[in-house]
Amino acid sequence: MTQDIAAAADRRFSERLAATGARDPREFYRGLLRELRERDETVYREMVVLYETSVIQAVGRGDADPLEAWLGFGVALAGASAGAGSAVVIDDSGRASPLEGVPRWDQLVLHLPEARGVRALPVGLPPELSEAQRATVDLLVKGKVRIPSDE
Secondary structure (H helix, E strand, O other), rough: OOOHHHHHHHHHHHHHHHHHHOOOOOOHHHHHHHHHHHHHHHHHHHHHHHHHHHHHHHHHHOOHHHHHHHHHHHHHHHHHOOOOOEEEEEEEOOOEOOOOOOOOOOOOEHHHHHHOOOOEEEEEEOOOOHHHHHHHHHHHOOOOOOOOOOO
16 A cells, blocks of 8 residues: 555545535544454454555545445444444434445444444444434443433
8 A cells, every 4th residue: 555545545535524524433443443453453454454445545546435435444343343233324213224335424324233232333423413313322322221301
């Protein structure tokens, strides 16, 4: 991987973020990678290779949309981090449907692990969450349960 390709990928991603107002998932994904490196070096290395090919090289050469490439990588990374499960899209009403194709930057995309007791991982967050989406994130990702008050 050349520095020129990496610089082009970074520039194209920054431009796409600015043009869309999308949320930047990189810091969250870096945290998942750090945790994965401590837990399973082999899987970590596989994710680094995937990152270099499907994000840096594809975006840097102009072969992929930067946001789609990052979110596609995020789907794979979430699966590697949380274990087997499925990626779902949560619509504005809070209804989940299986992710089909490449995630979009304006969707709430969660990885729902099959294992019990493992919280969902956010793969992609839209710029603004609806109330139903916020409640879904609170429950499935953060583990918060709101109890209605009688006020």
